[in-house]
Amino acid sequence: MKVLVPVKRVVDYNVKVRVKSDNTGVDIANVKMSMNPFDEIAIEEAVRLREKGVATEVIAVSCGVAQCQETLRTAMAIGADRAILVQTDVELQPLAVAKLLKALVDKEQPGLIILGKQAIDDDCNQTGQMLAALADLPQGTFASKVEIDGGVLKVTREIDGGLETLSMNLPAVITADLRLNEPRYVTLPNIMKAKKKPLDTLTPEALGVDVAPRLKTLKVSEPAKRGAGIKVPDVATLVDKLKNEAKVI
Amino acid sequence: MTSLVIAEHDNASIRGATLNTVTAALACGGDVHVLVAGANAGAAAAQAAQIAGVSKVIHADGAQFAHGLAENVAAQVLAIAANYSHILFPATAGGKNVAPRVAAKLDVAQISDITKVDAADTFERPIYAGNAIAIVQSLDATKVITVRTTGFDPAAATGGSASVEAVAAASDSGKSTFVGSEIAKNDRPELTAAKIIVSGGRALGSAEKFNEVMTPLADKLGAAIGASRAAVDAGYAANDLQVGQTGKIVAPQLYIAAGISGAIQHLAGMKDSKVIVAINKDPEAPIFSVADYGLEADLFTAVPELVKAL
Numbered sequence A: 001m002k003v004l005v006p007v008k009r010v011v012d013y014n015v016k017v018r019v020k021s022d023n024t025g026v027d028i029a030n031v032k033m034s035m036n037p038f039d040e041i042a043i044e045e046a047v048r049l050r051e052k053g054v055a056t057e058v059i060a061v062s063c064g065v066a067q068c069q070e071t072l073r074t075a076m077a078i079g080a081d082r083a084i085l086v087q088t089d090v091e092l093q094p095l096a097v098a099k100l101l102k103a104l105v106d107k108e109q110p111g112l113i114i115l116g117k118q119a120i121d122d123d124c125n126q127t128g129q130m131l132a133a134l135a136d137l138p139q140g141t142f143a144s145k146v147e148i149d150g151g152v153l154k155v156t157r158e159i160d161g162g163l164e165t166l167s168m169n170l171p172a173v174i175t176a177d178l179r180l181n182e183p184r185y186v187t188l189p190n191i192m193k194a195k196k197k198p199l200d201t202l203t204p205e206a207l208g209v210d211v212a213p214r215l216k217t218l219k220v221s222e223p224a225k226r227g228a229g230i231k232v233p234d235v236a237t238l239v240d241k242l243k244n245e246a247k248v249i
Numbered sequence B: 001m002t003s004l005v006i007a008e009h010d011n012a013s014i015r016g017a018t019l020n021t022v023t024a025a026l027a028c029g030g031d032v033h034v035l036v037a038g039a040n041a042g043a044a045a046a047q048a049a050q051i052a053g054v055s056k057v058i059h060a061d062g063a064q065f066a067h068g069l070a071e072n073v074a075a076q077v078l079a080i081a082a083n084y085s086h087i088l089f090p091a092t093a094g095g096k097n098v099a100p101r102v103a104a105k106l107d108v109a110q111i112s113d114i115t116k117v118d119a120a121d122t123f124e125r126p127i128y129a130g131n132a133i134a135i136v137q138s139l140d141a142t143k144v145i146t147v148r149t150t151g152f153d154p155a156a157a158t159g160g161s162a163s164v165e166a167v168a169a170a171s172d173s174g175k176s177t178f179v180g181s182e183i184a185k186n187d188r189p190e191l192t193a194a195k196i197i198v199s200g201g202r203a204l205g206s207a208e209k210f211n212e213v214m215t216p217l218a219d220k221l222g223a224a225i226g227a228s229r230a231a232v233d234a235g236y237a238a239n240d241l242q243v244g245q246t247g248k249i250v251a252p253q254l255y256i257a258a259g260i261s262g263a264i265q266h267l268a269g270m271k272d273s274k275v276i277v278a279i280n281k282d283p284e285a286p287i288f289s290v291a292d293y294g295l296e297a298d299l300f301t302a303v304p305e306l307v308k309a310l
Helices: A037-051 A068-078 A094-108 A127-134 A188-196 A235-245 B017-027 B042-048 B070-083 B093-106 B207-221 B229-233 B264-270 B299-309
Strands: A002-006 A009-011 A033-035 A057-064 A082-087 A112-116 A139-149 A152-159 A162-169 A172-176 A199-202 A215-221 A230-232 B002-006 B031-038 B056-061 B086-090 B110-114 B116-119 B122-127 B132-138 B143-147 B163-167 B176-183 B196-200 B224-227 B254-258 B275-280 B293-296
Touching: A002 A037, A002 A094, A009 A068, A033 A037, A033 A068, A037 A057, A037 A068, A037 A112, A037 A139, A037 A172, A057 A068, A057 A094, A068 A082, A068 A188, A068 A199, A082 A094, A094 A127, A094 B093, A112 A127, A127 A139, A127 A172, A127 B070, A127 B093, A139 A162, A139 B070, A139 B093, A152 A172, A152 B093, A230 A235, A235 B275, A235 B293, A235 B299, B002 B017, B002 B070, B002 B093, B017 B031, B017 B086, B017 B143, B031 B042, B031 B070, B042 B056, B042 B163, B070 B093, B086 B093, B093 B110, B093 B143, B110 B122, B196 B207, B207 B224, B207 B254, B207 B299, B224 B229, B254 B299, B275 B299
Parallel strands: A002 A057, A002 A112, A057 A082, A082 A199, A112 A172, A139 A172, A230 B293, B002 B031, B002 B086, B031 B056, B056 B163, B086 B143, B110 B143, B196 B224, B196 B254, B254 B275, B275 B293
Antiparallel strands: A009 A033, A139 A152, A152 A162, A162 B176, A215 B132, B116 B122, B122 B132
């Protein structure tokens, strides 16, 4: 069984982004870029499935600018066998990415697609569900545990208030939540090995997908600043302030 | 122009997040209908009809909706989607699961986690963990939206008198089946709806200490319990208690953070709280930069003292 894992190149989670002075977006020139953390978890899960003998091949996919190759090399250093870059300079929104992935699903016929549940740049949380809809596949989103037995997938999902377990036939789409696994550290030998693994480049046009954005960003601005308050010397003062100043207890 | 709100419910009653979503739908302009897709969910539908501002409740009933499976709920929404200009879901685990499925099938973009409606086609939404606010305009005919509940006041749960229309239930897709669930049972308020939240961080050191220190404070205040990612990763608190960018987004009247340093991802989940209290022994902890009241102290002495003083 092939496992397809889409990965996104995003601003590193440690970087505090700044809004551009002309309010057209955030300034991502010269900031550190990394693989979306949830996608790292997705790759790790796919590689573990291959190591357990459940999967035979792990294919990493990224959609976007040429530099996404670096993200794909990281995915292959974690253990993906090969990679596909759908290269474009157009700003890609989740629906467009889902359509590109659908075209690749048709081409590669994977038994399982694992995505991160959310990208930490646009915070959309859409692509996995959209792909499942377009490919007419069952979905197990926000997964914290994945078990595959025969052609059946059991996925434990994080929901409000606790966990739920669903069962579905493969092929299926999973989106990874934080607690699905802890991704391994990539080692230097594996980084070297990843450089030799195959990386194919395609274009949206070759896949016959229109990627034009459907949402227009009119303005990006700083959020309202929350001023720092005061330090209180002791618990008694804190209680007094909460009762008599803030009046919240 | 009519908006459709997909109700979040447990078949017996409507969940609070639905009320905030109705407010967002009203801000889009036009009539507001509510879809209740459930199993024996007549009581929930009747309750939805009481929500102020709702003109019609659409009730689809069938065993296939008992557990809110995304494939089945999406099919039900799609069956009636053509009647609506806006389709709004609360940005809860349930809403986030279903909404993109609907948007993709309609071939429209989804606008996630809106915090404000500027116009019928223009919305505000936080990006980059709330470090920037984007104003986006939808170019699609149908707007599929998830609503960040902290951005909108809840509509009044009573006072409305909508009609309830039963519609044919979309058939079971058969794509996935519900196996079971583990829902933490307690009498505490729901994290996203609580007026007061007490949240613990890594400084608590163990699951035992987390319980021992945080529970009495929560009990005393009638508060919900939250946690930082570090505390959840370390196994001190359950996964669904995580407050932050990719966990729960909360905005209670009072948020007490004990032993939480305040990573930007955590701040993203709670900085809209009305009053923030930080208890931390590190004077440089970033949490103090957003706290209304900061207490520089060891939480193991300060929190029990606070419980006594309340």
